[in-house]
Amino acid sequence: MPVEGGSSSGSASATRHPKQKRKAHSLSIRRTNSTEDRPQGVQRGDMLEGQDSKLPLPLRSNLLELFGQIEREFENLYIENIELRREIDSLNERLTGDGQTIEGGDPTKGALKTKASHSTSQLSQKLKTTYKASTSKIVSSFKATAGSRAVCQLLKEYVGHRDGIWDLSVTRTQPVVLGTASADHSALLWSIETGKCLLRYAGHAGSVNSIKFHPTEQMAITASGDQTAHIWRYMVQLPAPQPPPDVSAPCDDDPDLSDREEGEVDGEGPCEVPTVRVPTATLKSHQGVVIAADWLVGGRQVVTASWDRAANLYEVETSELVHTLTGHDQELTHCCTHPTQRLVVTSSRDTTFRLWDFRDPSIHSVNVFQGHTDTVTSAVFTVGDNVVSGSDDRTVKVWDLKNMRSPIATIRTDSAVNRISVSANQRIIALPHDNRQVRLFDMSGVRLARLPRSNRMGHRRMVCCTAWNEENQSCNLFTCGFDRQAIGWSINIPALLQEK
Template sequence: MPVEGGSSGSSASTARHPKQKRKAHSLSIRRTNSTEERPPGSHRGEMLEGQDSKLPQSLRNNLVDLFGQIEREFENLYIENLELRREIDSLNERLTGDGQNLEGGDPSKGALKTKASHSTSQLSQKLKTTYKASTSKIVSSFKATTGSRALCHLQKEYVGHRDGIWDLSVTKTQPVVLGTASADHSALLWSIETGKCLLKYGGHAGSVNSIKFHPTEQMALTASGDQTAHIWRYMVQLPAPQPAPDVNAPCDDDQDSSDREEGEVDGEGPCEVPTVRVATATLKSHQGVVITADWLVGGRQVVTASWDRAANLYEVETSELVHTLTGHDQELTHCCTHPTQRLVVTSSRDTTFRLWDFRDPSIHSVNVFQGHTDTVTSAVFTAGDNVVSGSDDRTVKVWDLKNMRSPIATIRTDSAVNRISVSANQRIIALPHDNRQVRLFDMSGVRLARLPRSNRMVRRERKL
């Protein structure tokens, strides 16, 4: 945060002469200098600890965290205000100098002087309008995020994988189950209600990087670091709902969850459930890691994205390669299909994402979008006519398919954005970050909530 006025000694000198004029932001400067030598939030924490409060410790910690967020919001506002003030002062000085030169010139240049004065007035008014709009936008965003923020609570944990989880998906048909793809070379299917593991797929020889379910049949599509994508069938039966346990009933065989090994569930080993090891179809035309795969609308074709800088389109029934989509300059990071149209979007480390159109069987067109300055980690379709792209440049952009020349909303974050997800029904964007946080936004870029921070690190290693 920029600091003006030198050392703390100058602040003390100013305090001894209260009549000396200071800038309107001097209070922020003094506060910043006084807290430079202590970590953020420590002063607030000491104040709360020193008070005789009846609030539980968890709530008091939450208050400290909220005050820290408030401080960061106003610091950002303060920095932007300083930059805008410098621009206004610089332009005003330059325009004032131009006006003085005109005053000393030929009287015949009166019309030019009047024109310059009018231009100066218009530019000054424009700068003031921009200044107020920027400030109002920041403040309104701050109010929206603090006043209407929802609270999120952990509902269920799904424990069974032996390594990091790269992707998850929910079936579109009955029975509704959750699928997870993991670096432990397996994909697992879970009961959403009970958290019980129902089935394991172990046909891959490398990390399973993504999982997607067929729109109408009980089939799953997984992409792997073994340079293949597999299509496999599953049959699961959901367990009967368990009655709520009687908290008053004695139990002699209680076991603390911390005594179990990570990933251990009831049984002799991790996730002792039926295992599928043979794929219905194996798609193996890539020369590098297959990072993700998805079904096209109707489920008759699938698209895969790879580190070999290409995306492939396959026929499901014959496993035949139909198209190879080339053009990206670096490794692909993600691909996604439109829920109702034959459209595919691919993202890459080359800072671009591409929209591929297969609605006309005889020809496919492609559009390249360059709205980011770093790796585009993912780009996904929404249920409407929008595309949401996330990047390592710490921004998320919302685009309209009918006019993709510029984003309709931009979300700026404080950390790189990993593989994003969009809720189909409520149009909510979930952003997982490198800083172990997951934030929720609406389609207009207003922050709705932040999920509680996990003690486990967010996985960003390269998938193998």
């Protein structure tokens, strides 16, 4: 490790001119001035013979002795820095085994970055302080998880799609049903209690990438790979509830679902359900895949996000394009609207997300936030003044709308994060991962639970999306993935655990 300057205690170099220090450094490379390493019979004057110098011999000898002292000091600093680096590597290995790394494990940045004037003892003390703080956080996080009484139980599986499920959503009007959007070009509506398919929308010519329901009417908007978004109406009648299935029954780790017929639900054979094929409105101003869509508060306008790097704002009644929201450098991945205000947040592969403000009709402001190092897969509003963003860089960040210069909490995970959701009442973040796991965190970044996953239950492939349904006290969280199924969960996290 190169060292510029070193300890100032008792060193001869501390009072020398900078030019002398540089010259000393060059001399130490060419020869060793220590008397112990000098060959026998060779005196100091002999070593200086033949050199073109006008300095008197005593002065030259004095300078050479001072240069030797400087060289020995640099040697000591070099050895101490090597030992310090070994200590840093050792601590990083120990923390990596626990699932975290010291922020600043790299000696050139983070919490271990120091000025050249800091002594080795100061470096060592700062390293110990950082290590203790990091390990304390790890241990406390493990204690909260291990000692919790969080209950996460699988209640219902919704099986019937013939390809992976990209997105799901819960209606905001009665009757409350679950909607799923799939790569099999269809969207299905399900009875939450019985798991039966109630209605199929088959109006798209491409993968259905998202589904969202109108806040007050029985309407849905779906975004598709056919470069359009469809608004369509539905009417469903809930069947009589049935006893929950035995989720403890054995099942294959990776079953082949391709043998199921279209519309088959829970192995009961093809189901006869109403099919809607014609939308109420078709929004087709995009030049690429429409990856997401959502309703603005009030339900009179919708926003769509596309791979053409733009988001569009439409009037629902006339299907008229009102605004084109441009500025992202790469494809959009998601869009979300605020539950009570005319705010929109769009996410992109360009590692940023943008906040669009439509509260003042005459002013449409936009703010760009650069908090991630990879694709931002989703950014969602909470009921309060927060935005939560998830990314392929394996982090989730919580932001304050009033001051979004830096996140107020950062969650680090071991897998890429897909479309997240935040519960309105308990403010719990549900993270779906590429590695088939689903984890729950609070808004301060403390892990509350991990949903059970084994050969008998849970997702068998990438989990794409989560959605909360707090109106239902039993089945209050839904997840979907590329194993072609959606799952309903019962999540019960005591308030005492969240306070930890």
